[in-house]
Amino acid sequence: MGHLLEVRNLEVKFALRFGDLTAIDNISFTLDKKEKLGLVGESGAGKSVTGFSIINLISKPGYISGGSILFEDRDLSKLSTGEMRKLRGHRISMIFQDPMMTLNPVLTIGTQMTETVLAHMKVSKSDAMDIALEKLKKVYIPSPEKRLFQYPHECSGGMRQRIVIAIALLTNPSLIVADEPTTALDVTIQAGIMDLLQELCTTEDMGLILITHDLAVVSQVTDKIAVMYAGRIIETGPTEEIVNNPRHPYTKGLINSLPGGLQAGSRLAQIPGMMPTLTDIPDGCAFNPRCTINGPICLEKLPELRVLDGKNHSAACHMLENDQRDK
Amino acid sequence: MFAFIVRRIIQSIVVMLVISFIGFSVQHNIGDPVRDMVGERVSVEEREAIRDKLGLNDPFWTQYIRFVGNAAKGDLGTSYFHSKPTLQVILSKAPATLELVLVSSIIIILLTFPIGIYSALFPRSLFSKIVMGFSTIGVAVPVFLTAIVLIYIFGVELNWLPAYGRGETVNIWGWETGLLTWDGLRHLILPSLSLSSIMLPLYIRLIRSEMMEVLETEYIKFAWAKGLNKNRVWLVHAFKNTLLPVVTVFGVEIGILFAFTLLTETVFQWQGMGFMFLEAVERSDTALLVAYLMVVGGMFVLINTVIDVIYGFINPMVRIAGAK
Numbered sequence: 332m333g334h335l336l337e338v339r340n341l342e343v344k345f346a347l348r349f350g351d352l353t354a355i356d357n358i359s360f361t362l363d364k365k366e367k368l369g370l371v372g373e374s375g376a377g378k379s380v381t382g383f384s385i386i387n388l389i390s391k392p393g394y395i396s397g398g399s400i401l402f403e404d405r406d407l408s409k410l411s412t413g414e415m416r417k418l419r420g421h422r423i424s425m426i427f428q429d430p431m432m433t434l435n436p437v438l439t440i441g442t443q444m445t446e447t448v449l450a451h452m453k454v455s456k457s458d459a460m461d462i463a464l465e466k467l468k469k470v471y472i473p474s475p476e477k478r479l480f481q482y483p484h485e486c487s488g489g490m491r492q493r494i495v496i497a498i499a500l501l502t503n504p505s506l507i508v509a510d511e512p513t514t515a516l517d518v519t520i521q522a523g524i525m526d527l528l529q530e531l532c533t534t535e536d537m538g539l540i541l542i543t544h545d546l547a548v549v550s551q552v553t554d555k556i557a558v559m560y561a562g563r564i565i566e567t568g569p570t571e572e573i574v575n576n577p578r579h580p581y582t583k584g585l586i587n588s589l590p591g592g593l594q595a596g597s598r599l600a601q602i603p604g605m606m607p608t609l610t611d612i613p614d615g616c617a618f619n620p621r622c623t624i625n626g627p628i629c630l631e632k633l634p635e636l637r638v639l640d641g642k643n644h645s646a647a648c649h650m651l652e653n654d655q656r657d658k
Numbered sequence: 659m660f661a662f663i664v665r666r667i668i669q670s671i672v673v674m675l676v677i678s679f680i681g682f683s684v685q686h687n688i689g690d691p692v693r694d695m696v697g698e699r700v701s702v703e704e705r706e707a708i709r710d711k712l713g714l715n716d717p718f719w720t721q722y723i724r725f726v727g728n729a730a731k732g733d734l735g736t737s738y739f740h741s742k743p744t745l746q747v748i749l750s751k752a753p754a755t756l757e758l759v760l761v762s763s764i765i766i767i768l769l770t771f772p773i774g775i776y777s778a779l780f781p782r783s784l785f786s787k788i789v790m791g792f793s794t795i796g797v798a799v800p801v802f803l804t805a806i807v808l809i810y811i812f813g814v815e816l817n818w819l820p821a822y823g824r825g826e827t828v829n830i831w832g833w834e835t836g837l838l839t840w841d842g843l844r845h846l847i848l849p850s851l852s853l854s855s856i857m858l859p860l861y862i863r864l865i866r867s868e869m870m871e872v873l874e875t876e877y878i879k880f881a882w883a884k885g886l887n888k889n890r891v892w893l894v895h896a897f898k899n900t901l902l903p904v905v906t907v908f909g910v911e912i913g914i915l916f917a918f919t920l921l922t923e924t925v926f927q928w929q930g931m932g933f934m935f936l937e938a939v940e941r942s943d944t945a946l947l948v949a950y951l952m953v954v955g956g957m958f959v960l961i962n963t964v965i966d967v968i969y970g971f972i973n974p975m976v977r978i979a980g981a982k
């Protein structure tokens with residue numbers, strides 16, 4: 332049938348005192364089972380807001396103002412609070428950035444795991460414990476039986492992120508949204524967590540949305556990439572295509588700024604200038620103040636995403652070479 | 659746990675030594691034990707003889723050590739006015755004060771937790787706005803004013819509740835309690851409401867702000883993302899973390915409650931330690947004053963130890979530290 336997840340023309344606004352601020356502007360993407368999508372972009376591009384809007388947990392003044400989110404052929408933006416709650420942590424799990432802050436300091440790991448199972452499945456407490464134990468083993472936690480009775484502060488950062496991943500797996504979800512799951516961790520631990528996520532997508536039959544500003548990580552893990560800039564997707568396509576044949580000047584900048592090709596753990600170097608804040612996005616193309624190839628049209632007209640060739644590769648730029656311009 | 663207890667005992671001893679030093683210094687400088695014993699009509703020579711006999715001309719430190727030694731044996735001197743051991747006088751007054759503080763604390767806990775949590779969860783509701791308004795004013799209203807207004811409304815105008823004394827009490831193993839009779843309970847209402855009123859606004863604000871802070875944390879967001887229901891997120895995840903700082907502050911607050919019993923007991927003619935203390939000040943009953951200081955200090959140390967133990971039970975990180 333359809334895709335596992337299909338986001339269509341999503342628009343998210345923040346209701347602020349001086350009016351509504353558009354944080355996500357008309358973005359669309361799809362994800363199939365076992366597929367891994369990377370959402371890349373600078374800080375403030377709207378990656379987290381996109382991720383949270385899927386489970387309808389955008390922080391306070393934010394709300395979905397348009398578009399639809401089809402998940403397993405249901406429109407999530409039309410679900411009631413109760414129906415949404417049943418999906419969260421059940422069919423769709425999230426992994427947060429900082430494992431030091433994600434787990435509740437005063438509850439044991441066992442409690443934090445079983446409560447999730449009990450919230451979604453009709454099983455006994457001891458069955459829930461068994462499930463928790465099984466998932467802890469799946470993420471390669473040493474002495475998992477002991478961990479169940481420990482508190483978060485008794486585990487290291489890498490361990491805690493594995494526990495968070497185990498929590499995400501508890502109910503065998505079909506989609507995991509991981510918001511910068513390795514940013515807060517040591518470089519040496521990052522690779523392990525990424526390998527684990529990748530492996531689990533295959534063994535557990537899950538789709539993965541990997542949110543990060545680290546293009547190097549994304550290029551090694553994901554099947555396709557969507558590059559975000561100021562609340563829009565400005566280029567999207569298969570990972571190989573984006574990495575080897577970037578078309579948008581912003582994406583090119585991102586790729587070129589990676590030192591010595593792609594290496595795990597390397598960070599984005601600076602593209603001159605800064606991404607505009609939502610309150611002062613320039614007219615026309617939001618990237619134009621930093622762009623090196625812009626022309627007069629870029630100051631006036633917002634470029635739409637255009638399909639570039641037969642490889643599902645599209646970019647939103649007026650200045651692509653002429654031969655690409657007529658489809 | 660054992661190390662924790664040993665550490666607490668040592669800390670308590672140090673605190674008690676400091677209190678006793680202050681108490682003794684006061685007594686040494688302004689008290690006159692000879693007058694306390696024999697009254698005013700004894701000649702100067704005779705007094706000197708008695709002073710020598712009692713060791714009152716010994717060096718300060720010798721006397722202080724003797725004072726501490728006696729105190730450790732439960733001898734805190736003799737009250738000049740009551741002509742009885744001070745400890746006995748105080749212990750006869752203690753139940754009244756302890757019951758007043760206890761009931762006030764219960765009122766504080768029962769009111770502030772639900773109200774504080776509700777106004778953190780629904781800050782925009784009318785109820786929360788009213789509560790916040792009242793608590794802003796409430797912080798500034800002095801206790802005696804609250805007490806007088808309460809007495810005027812419920813004691814005088816409506817004549818619903820008794821406005822002074824403890825009413826009927828029952829003696830249980832030497833403890834005069836007003837908690838077991840209907841009359842005693844009715845007498846407790848106005849004084850304990852007045853006493854708790856000093857803490858209510860502060861506590862509601864504290865709980866509210868702590869809870870609001872906790873609600874913003876990542877682990878609460880993660881709890882939502884796990885699909886837990888409201889009650890689970892609010893009452894288990896958020897509430898337990900709110901409790902930690904609140905419990906710590908409660909130790910200090912109880913000390914303040916004790917201090918305010920002086921005022922409350924006077925206004926309500928409540929025959930407790932606070933009332934006794936002010937009488938002792940009027941009568942220059944120094945020995946009794948110092949004994950009061952020691953006893954209240956001791957209670958304070960004890961209560962704070964209990965609170966630390968409770969804190970250790972809620973906070974897993976403390977438990978680990980104590981186990982080392």
Ligand SMILES: Nc1ncnc2c1ncn2[C@@H]1O[C@H](COP(=O)(O)OP(=O)(O)OP(=O)(O)O)[C@@H](O)[C@H]1O
Pocket residue numbers: 345354372373374375376377378379380381390391392393544608609
């Ligand atoms: N609670 C909020 N109130 C108002 N605006 C918000 C709020 N949360 C996010 N925004 C706006 O949405 C934009 C996108 O934020 P988002 O957190 O999605 O960025 P991000 O791409 O995840 O960046 P980062 O790499 O820093 O996590 C931000 O520029 C910010 O202005």
Ligand SMILES: [Mg+2]
Pocket residue numbers: 378379380510
């Ligand atoms: Mg983010």
